[in-house]
Amino acid sequence: MNLKTIAIGALALTAISASIATISVAQTQSNSRLDVVKKRGKLICGVNDKLAGFGFLDSNGKYSGFDVDFCKGVAAAVFGDASKVDYVPLTAAARFTAIQSGEVDVVFRNTTYTSSRDGEVGVDFGPIVFYDGQGVMVKSESPAKRITDLDGATICTNQGTTTEQNINDYGRLKKKQFKVVTYSDFDKVMAAFDQGRCDAVTTDSSGLAARRATAAKPEAYRIMSEIISKEPLAPFFAQNDSRWADVVRWTVLSTIYAEEIDLNSRNIDGAKTSGDPVVRRFLGLEGNSGKGFGLTADFAVDVVKAIGNYKEIYDRNLGPKTKLHIPRTLNANYENGGLLYAPPFR
């Protein structure tokens, strides 16, 4: 090795390590996701691709569902164009890492909001979009009437969810033994269930309803009436980025608020002539709330025009005209006995 090669080698290595050092500095600078999304010109949204009604990739390669609509809503809020979304299908196990690594901007993927996920997983949650609870589904001919009848039975579920722990906690509480087998995704769970490997399957009851509705023979399955846990489903995004959090939060809230003040995708254009200050503020004709989020003053109009108010989104994907037909109960507006309540646009 002569002096020249040594010198060149040393120089090259210094250059490499210097560039690594700059990369690390660049990464530590806090940069809101909102700027990243705007610069990119597209929203990257993590979704489920296998749960009918919530996030489903159909045979034409198009995504649809309740969660997918909210992705469109965020795109409409940021760009005024609901089509500017790239969807990334995520498994239950991969969804948090996708946010941690910055692969996706936001995840709408029937995810339960829990303290440990908020506190330790390094993500923050947006407002709850769906109030769910865990249920159990058996075959119609199963002798079990209640969950406690399943003592000694094999219950299957998918990996990386809160359901594993819930069913185990329930068993401990009721002093019953369940054998729990977990698979990497719910399609595999259903396949094993159909073949008789599992006596029952468990997941969020909305998920069970979706699975039952889309099965070849829905009447072959029976969903037990008991709900064994609270499963508030909410979007999540990277921790400590309040500007981006505001955008996601107020996109969701604007759909709930629109329902409260009777605005929907059809009448929102006509509402511009309204004299009601509440409506005028929501439409961005008075006040300037949208600007505070780094959005346009009338972002809520774009959202509601693109995806409708909460009722429209719900009815389109989960309502009585769909195969799922999940009653709104907890997911009704607070005035109708539900839990949906949006802070005012003011």
Add this chain to the structure above:
Amino acid sequence: MVTSDPPNNMATRVPFYRDVKILAVIAQMVFVLLVALTIWILGQNLSTNLKTRNLSTSFEFLRRTAGFQIAEGSAFGVPYSSEDSYLKAIAVGLFNTLRVSVLGIVLATILGVVVGVARLSSNWVVNRIALMYVEVFRNTPLLVQLIFWYYAGVLTLPKVKQALEFGGAYLSNQGFFMPWLVQKPDSISFAPVWMLSIILAVATFVILERRCVNLGRNDPAGWIAFGVLLLVLLAGYFTLGQPLELDLPRTTNFGIAGGASLSPEFAALLIGLVVYTASFIAETVRAGIQAVNKGQWEAARAIGMSYSQTLQLIVLPQALRVIIPPLGNQYLNLTKNSSLATAIGFPDMFNVLNTAGNQSGFNLQTMLIALLVYLVLSLTISSFVNLYNRATRLKTR
């Protein structure tokens, strides 16, 4: 040596910055320094990024309650329940990984050698079947094969209500259950007798084999060793006051309980890994046999050895030298491939670590543990293979 100083003349001595020896040392020092710096920067980068995302790097969570069940396996004999710690849950996973890997390695070797030999058979049907087997299983993805064995294989067995019964054993798509000897409550532990009998049997076998080689005799060493095993077990059983009893499987409301059981997940994973790996081993064995000089075959024939004698005593021992290093690779592959278990619901270590990571949120830590354990497993296997390789290689004096 290049740098020999000319005598009596210090002025012409090569200055240090042109001395090749010193420069080489300096270059190495600079290189090590730069590598260390790079690693340090990467480490700093990681820890700052973890801090800004508020992610912990501590392994303290391993002591927390796991809170999830594991369908089968124990922490190396100690039963596990959902109230145990994450650490114990991971131990159960490791135990399951080892179980399937060790059994898989043994079975894949046997099947691989048989198919490898069959590939060279002069019987057209046999060698075509062997060829077809190798080409089909070597050229399709293992994950697809596993899912096939599971959903189209073991799960198509009769449902548990119509389980096949034979001699107290049950076969259904919820698993295979058979009568098994278990320790009677409050009796003296039988485990030491097991160990003693195995040690004595192995010792008998080794001594007898050596004697056979030395004396040129052909005693049935295997059978004698087996006899010793049975004898010690029986003697132990009666001396300890019959501490074992038969546990029979029985049908319950849901499925079957009791006895020893083999889960469909374990069976599918084992079949998948064995069949896949054996197809590679078969090719290695075939190549190894073909690498042995044709003259060896002819010489064995000339002294009147049969085909199987030639294979066993002349060709395979020589082929072993060629076979062992690539065989070791296949063992490593099998062990690492066992992490695909999660697709078919078998709780191997990777599956348990995934669940643990998701439940607790410590994904980074669980991935580190997975990397580390697979690394240790692989290094252990390859060091065993190396030892064996050293023992069998051509000794030159």
